[in-house]
Amino acid sequence: MDTVRINEKDNVCVNFETGHKIAACDIKKGEDIIKYGYPIGYATENIKKGDSVHSHNMKTKLGDILSYEYTPNFEELLPKEPFTINAYIRENGDIGIRNDIWIVPTVGCVNSIAKQLAEKTRAICFSHPYGCSQLGDDNKITQLILRGLIRHPNAGGVLVLGLGCENNNIAEMKEVLGSWDENRVKFLSVQDCEDEITQGIELIGELKKNALKDKREAVPVSKLRIGLKCGGSDGFSGITANAVVGKVTDEICAMGGTAVLTEVPEMFGAETVLFERCINKEVFDKSVKLINDFKQYFKDHGQPVSENPSPGNKEGGITTLEEKSLGCVQKGGTALVVDVIDYGDTATKAGLNLLNGPGNDIVSITNLAAAGCHLILFTTGRGTPLGGAVPTIKIASNDNIATKKSHWIDFSSFGFDKEDKADKLVKLIKKVADGELTKNEILGNREIAIFKNGVTL
Numbered sequence: 001m002d003t004v005r006i007n008e009k010d011n012v013c014v015n016f017e018t019g020h021k022i023a024a025c026d027i028k029k030g031e032d033i034i035k036y037g038y039p040i041g042y043a044t045e046n047i048k049k050g051d052s053v054h055s056h057n058m059k060t061k062l063g064d065i066l067s068y069e070y071t072p073n074f075e076e077l078l079p080k081e082p083f084t085i086n087a088y089i090r091e092n093g094d095i096g097i098r099n100d101i102w103i104v105p106t107v108g109c110v111n112s113i114a115k116q117l118a119e120k121t122r123a124i125c126f127s128h129p130y131g132c133s134q135l136g137d138d139n140k141i142t143q144l145i146l147r148g149l150i151r152h153p154n155a156g157g158v159l160v161l162g163l164g165c166e167n168n169n170i171a172e173m174k175e176v177l178g179s180w181d182e183n184r185v186k187f188l189s190v191q192d193c194e195d196e197i198t199q200g201i202e203l204i205g206e207l208k209k210n211a212l213k214d215k216r217e218a219v220p221v222s223k224l225r226i227g228l229k230c231g232g233s234d235g236f237s238g239i240t241a242n243a244v245v246g247k248v249t250d251e252i253c254a255m256g257g258t259a260v261l262t263e264v265p266e267m268f269g270a271e272t273v274l275f276e277r278c279i280n281k282e283v284f285d286k287s288v289k290l291i292n293d294f295k296q297y298f299k300d301h302g303q304p305v306s307e308n309p310s311p312g313n314k315e316g317g318i319t320t321l322e323e324k325s326l327g328c329v330q331k332g333g334t335a336l337v338v339d340v341i342d343y344g345d346t347a348t349k350a351g352l353n354l355l356n357g358p359g360n361d362i363v364s365i366t367n368l369a370a371a372g373c374h375l376i377l378f379t380t381g382r383g384t385p386l387g388g389a390v391p392t393i394k395i396a397s398n399d400n401i402a403t404k405k406s407h408w409i410d411f412s413s414f415g416f417d418k419e420d421k422a423d424k425l426v427k428l429i430k431k432v433a434d435g436e437l438t439k440n441e442i443l444g445n446r447e448i449a450i451f452k453n454g455v456t457l
Contacts, residue, residue, distance in 0.1 A: 006239060007037035012053050019235025019317035019381070019398070021053040033058050036238065036330075038270070040323035053319075060320040062269055062306035065295050070284040073276040074336055082255035085224065085433040086216040090153045091181050095223045097374045097391070097433045099156035099214050100124050101207050104149050106173050107131030107166035110190055114161050117200045121208075123159070126389060126448045132166035138454025139167050143176040144344025145450050148370025150177060150185060151346075154390055156214055157184050157207025159200065164191030183210045216435070222256030224433060225347055227368030227376040227390075228331040229263070231361040232310075234381025234397055235317025236414065238327020240421075241379035241397035244413040246333035247422035248377065248429070249352065253335040259352050260341075260373055261332045263359040264294040268305055269322030270329045274354065278337045286340035290356055297453070312382045331379065343451060346372045361386055362449035369448075375432055377425075383408055387440020389448055391432050394439060395425070410439050 003013040003022055011034045012021040021035065027047040032039040041058045051057070087095040103114045103125035111127035118125040126149060130142045146168075150158050162170040170187050177185075186203040190196040228245060230237060249259045267274060271291045278284035298305045309318045318324050338351035347353045357367040365388035368376055375390050381397040383405040393410045396402035402412035411428055413421050432438055440446065 004239065006035060009037040010034045014235055014239060014317070021235070021317065021319070023047045023049050023051045023053050025049050027053075035323060036326040038273070038322070038326055040269070040326060041320040054317070055314060055319050058319055060306040060322060062321055063304065065292050065299075068272070068275055068288050070278070070281050071276060072278065074334070077250055077254040077335060079256070080251070080254040082220040082222045082257070083430065084218045085221050085430055086435070087219050087223065087433060088153070088156070088214045089217055089219065094153040095219055095374070096153035096155070097224075097435070098154040099211050100154065101157045101159070101204055101211065102126065102149065102152075102155040102389075103159045103161055103204075104146055105131065106146065106160060106162040106168045106170060109163045109166065110161050113190060113196055113200070116197060117159070117161075117204065120197070121201055121204045123204055124446060126446070128448055128450060130450055130452070131168040133457035134167055135455045135457065138452060138456070141344055141452070141454070142450055143168055143173060145366060145370045145448075146173065147176050148344065148346060148372065149389060149448070151180070152369065152372070152389065154374060155184070156211030157186070157204075159203055159207065160185065160187045161200070162187070162189045164189045220256070221252065221430070221433070222350065224252065224375075225258040225260065225373045226252055226429070227365070227371070227373035228259055228261045229361070229364050229368060229376050230266075230328055230331065230379040231386065232380045232382030232384050233313055233316065233318060233324060233327065236397040237379055237381045238330050239397075240415070240418075241381070241395045241413040242327055242330035244418050244421045244425060245331045245377050245379055245395065247418055248333075248425050249331060250333035250335055251422065251426055253333070253351050256350050258347055258350050259332070259335065260347050260355050260368055260371055261329070261352060262355040262357045262364050262367055263328060264290060264356060265298075265305075265321070266325050266328040266359045267291060268295065268325055269320070270325035273326070273329050274332065274337055277334070277352075279351075283337055283340060287337060287354060290340050290354060294356075316381050331377070341371060343367060344370060358451060360449070360451075362447050363451050365389075365392060366448040366450065375429070377429075379413070380409075385440070385443065385445050386447060387438070387443070387445035389446060391438040392440045393428065393432060407443070408439055
């Protein structure tokens with residue numbers, strides 16, 4: 001049986017056929033189970049060397065809101081000369097790696113009209129059920145996510161489609177937007193016109209005509225923002241896919257680019273790995289607040305902070321949230337944490353950013369897109385067809401799912417040579433940035449969802 005021991009401190013190794021854990025030595029009842037060099041839980045019974053280690057004989061140690069001290073322990077990445085990508089330079093100096101026409105509804109009531117317009121014009125619509133009967137911060141969150149999409153530089157043009165009587169009507173949405181390029185963003189309130197389809201087609205025609213003027217130009221990859229996401233993880237995810245993405249994160253950040261890591265509940269149990277890399281005390285304090293506020297959110301709803309691994313995760317060999325989190329944060333590589341940004345805000349600092357938000361796949365990829373990420377590196381051990389508003393590169397943790405779902409998967413990270421895999425993934429990122437379509441784009445799988453935690457009338 002082929003096994004791998006990830007860290008010399010580990011008392012478990014991983015079966016390289018199943019992804020499940022095997023005891024590397026005798027482990028006494030009550031002792032910590034160590035993987036990635038950190039505790040992922042404790043033994044609930046005596047475990048013999050060679051025994052399977054999973055839900056039947058180990059348990060999480062998570063549960064409390066903790067206090068932390070700032071003890072930085074990092075080495076800055078050595079700067080690297082950035083390679084170039086071919087992108088569209090926007091009026092504000094930002095870049096886009098796509099030049100599509102998007103339709104963004106302000107309210108779910110106009111979803112059907114948005115879909116009709118998309119079918120007739122080959123635009124891309126992002127339907128959602130929100131924008132009306134929401135109060136306070138709940139309505140504000142909807143507006144912030146939609147603002148991030150409307151402003152997104154990957155869109156060559158955006159038609160903002162409203163009804164007219166909703167809370168988040170076009171006038172309100174304009175207030176949240178603040179400013180916009182009038183050649184790239186058009187508005188249509190369907191209650192205010194006689195024939196919304198004809199007028200919508202005309203406005204999209206204007207957006208398309210303007211977008212035709214845009215041409216790709218060579219720009220440094222330091223302009224690129226990549227989002228980091230995992231979904232349908234298995235026992236290999238933290239060893240292959242997430243570890244390879246971590247090396248890519250370091251490569252992009254060393255070249256002056258930006259990476260964004262979200263899924264805050266999947267940092268629980270691994271937060272100190274990130275805290276030690278916070279660039280200063282201010283970022284550390286914001287990171288601690290990020291973790292403890294999300295734990296409090298769980299507690300306020302009467303839910304345990306440790307309940308995260310899904311049935312698919314467990315079947316794939318992941319037992320506790322600590323184990324899942326320690327694998328999840330591998331995507332951040334060793335890059336310095338330079339900023340913590342709130343849900344609905346935009347990443348502005350080069351380096352690794354932590355983004356407030358849940359682990360839910362559709363919510364997360366929408367969150368990353370709204371934060372300004374040009375593309376998303378999405379690792380998976382179980383496979384998923386999901387794609388977001390921006391190109392979503394699906395990275396398999398094992399060859400089986402990469403072969404079985406080759407129409408979903410863009411890249412397999414399975415293997416022992418992580419450097420080679422990372423080099424190949426960087427080359428794929430360049431191709432996608434230059435215009436090569438990802439599988440989700442080819443299939444037309446583009447979804448958005450918005451995190452909700454408020455009052456609906």
